[in-house]
Amino acid sequence: MFPTLDPLLHSELRLAVMSLLVSTEEAEFPYIKEQTEATAGNLSVQIDKLSAAGYIEVEKTFKGKKPCTICRITPTGLKAFEDYIQALKTYLNIGK
Amino acid sequence: MFPTLDPLLHSELRLAVMSLLVSTEEAEFPYIKEQTEATAGNLSVQIDKLSAAGYIEVEKTFKGKKPCTICRITPTGLKAFEDYIQALKTYLNIGK
DNA sequence: TTAAACAAGTTTATAAAATAAACCAAATTA
DNA sequence: TAATTTGGTTTATTTTATAAACTTGTTTAA
Numbered sequence: 001m002f003p004t005l006d007p008l009l010h011s012e013l014r015l016a017v018m019s020l021l022v023s024t025e026e027a028e029f030p031y032i033k034e035q036t037e038a039t040a041g042n043l044s045v046q047i048d049k050l051s052a053a054g055y056i057e058v059e060k061t062f063k064g065k066k067p068c069t070i071c072r073i074t075p076t077g078l079k080a081f082e083d084y085i086q087a088l089k090t091y092l093n094i095g096k
Numbered sequence: 097m098f099p100t101l102d103p104l105l106h107s108e109l110r111l112a113v114m115s116l117l118v119s120t121e122e123a124e125f126p127y128i129k130e131q132t133e134a135t136a137g138n139l140s141v142q143i144d145k146l147s148a149a150g151y152i153e154v155e156k157t158f159k160g161k162k163p164c165t166i167c168r169i170t171p172t173g174l175k176a177f178e179d180y181i182q183a184l185k186t187y188l189n190i191g192k
Numbered sequence: 193t194t195a196a197a198c199a200a201g202t203t204t205a206t207a208a209a210a211t212a213a214a215c216c217a218a219a220t221t222a
Numbered sequence: 223t224a225a226t227t228t229g230g231t232t233t234a235t236t237t238t239a240t241a242a243a244c245t246t247g248t249t250t251a252a
Binding site: 065 | 208209210211212213214217218219220
């Protein structure tokens with residue numbers, strides 16, 4: 001009846017991060033922080049979780065002399081995001 | 097950018113309960129339990145929270161000699177559910 | 193007729209999650 | 223060169239979800 005909602009995506013901040021990455025395909029930590037209005041600590045933790053699950057990939061480089069963390073969505077992450085949307089629709093009574 | 101997702105609705109079980117009530121307008125505890133596949137304890141707690149928020153109303157009656165708990169969605173609850181859906185759409189990149 | 197099992201929940205204890213506070217290192221600015 | 227800022231990470235705390243244990247009353251079987 002009601003499919004499980006992927007707990008990794010069913011989180012306000014992680015969902016926002018994924019949402020950003022779906023449309024941009026690449027975003028830097030400070031940009032994500034600004035767009036989501038999250039604290040750096042919270043964002044760091046949630047990015048780790050998405051990364052550990054293979055939903056995003058995280059590249060640590062430098063921008064001039066400053067460290068720069070770049071995030072991208074992976075095919076696995078995109079698939080999970082799409083599946084999550086489908087599952088949600090069951091709950092939202094869309095298309096009934 | 098990303099609106100807050102009502103924490104009362106952003107919960108798998110509570111969302112499932114609300115989803116059922118939106119379509120049925122009235123449901124008994126055992127029916128909700130069966131449809132959501134929740135444990136009685138978890139369901140009881142979540143129904144309390146929805147009730148405390150005024151999202152549903154809970155009527156305790158008897159069906160013959162057996163206690164019978166009936167749940168109905170309230171106008172407040174329906175509004176919250178609809179607002180939640182709108183907020184979610186921001187995250188799901190629907191209609192962009 | 194009473195002991196065992198069942199129904200319908202509730203209360204409480206535990207596990208998991210979200211979140212922010214505190215922290216660190218390097219770079220910039222005053 | 224001391225203070226501030228940038229770009230984060232680690233850790234501690236709070237909140238939340240969830241199930242286990244319990245309660246109350248009912249039906250069933252012996």
